Amino acid sequence: MLLSILKLVRFKNLLLIAITQFLIKYALFEPFGIAITLSDLGFFLLCFSTVCIAAAGNIINDVYDLETDRVNDPEKQVIGRNISEKSALTAYIVLTILGVGIGFYLSNLIGRPGFSAIFIIISALLYLYATYLKNLLIIGNLVISSLVAMVIIIIGLFDLLPAITPGNKLTQSIIFSILLDYALFAFLINWLREIIKDQQDMNGDYNSGRNSLTISLGKERTNKFIFLIGLIPLILIIFYIYDYLFENIYAVLYALLLIVAPLLYFLIQLLSAKTKKQFSTLSGILKVIMLTGLLSIGFYQFILL
Structure with a gap:
């Protein structure tokens, strides 16, 4: 049962x-002595709230994907096999209330009660994505990728923004710009992966009446579209290396070997991808790129200090 629950909420994600x-x-703010707002407990609650809302989004998405998953991934289906639909819906409600409730508490704690709307909007968008938006061409992919980027931006909004003063404005702005760079990276890589999953799940999407780039353009044209989109993070990362990291050989090697090289490999393999297995492999490569890219946040203290 535990394994089924972990699978349902996408524990690895x-x-x-x-x-x-x-x-x-703890690897970006603290080493640079950045002015922050949240205590360790407050930060833990923000992280817990984010995870609760994300888990709830994964659950409700699976609830409304039952028919599609029976075609695309019947062996991976959890709801209806290991966990009842009623139990899944109960878990969704509990996690959503927890996430939004903690968000409301934190927003008032930092003196920005209006920020509680962020948690409500994110939860609402996850529900709308599961029930409607993912059926819309491109829109659903863009929405879910924007929410992935918010995982990073929300830390800046709650921990950096309220602590800005005239004296530290420049430093805070530089750190916030780093967060925005990573948010853009997460957005682009996740957008690529969402379209790749559409390629992978074409049959189930078609049978459920869902629209996607694959259904509209066909696999070959969609591959070309993905290739063009994939060039954007590749160019931006190379520019970032040249502009910010070139003085640190270890940072350059990390970025080239663990981010740029896998992304190049992804683009090369993409041009000949046709089968579900090939698209599954490409999705896995993007997961690795996302992981290595986000883990690089921990290296700034060694690069800049």
């Missing part, structure tokens, strides 16, 4: 969210 947020707090 939730772990990556938590690791990313902890790296931002």
Whole structure:
């Protein structure tokens, strides 16, 4: 049962969210003595709230994907086999209330009660994505990728923004710009992966009446579209290496070997990808790129200090 629950909430993805947020707090903010707002407990609650809302989003997505998953991944289906639909919906409600409730508490704690709307909007978008938005061409992919980027941005909003003063404005702005760079990276890589999953799940999507680039353009044209989008993070990362990291050989090697090289390999393999297995492999490569890219947050203290 425990394994089924972990599978349902996408435990590995939730772990990556938590690791990313902890790296931002303790490997980026603390080493540079950045002015912050949240205590360790407050930060833990923010992280816990984010994870709860993300887990709830994964659950409700699976609830509304039952028919599609029966075609695409019947062996991976959890709801209806190991966990009842009623139990899944109960878990979704509990996790959503927890996530939004903690968000409301934290927003008032930092003196920004209006920020509680962020948690409500994110939860609402996850529900709308599961029930409607993912059926819309491109829109669903863009929405879910934007929410992935918010995992990073929300740390800046709650921990950096309220602590800005005239004296530290420049330093805070530089750190916030780093967060925005990583948020853009997460957005682009996740967008690529969402379209790759559409390629992989074409049959189930078609049978459930869902629209996607694959269904609209065909696999070959969609591959070309993905290739063009994939060039954007590749160019931006190379520019970032040249502009910010070139003085640190270890940072350059890390970025080239663990981010740029896998991304190049992904683009090369993409051009000949046709089968579900090939697209599954490409999705896995993007997961690795996302992981190595986000883990690099922990290296800034060695690069800049």
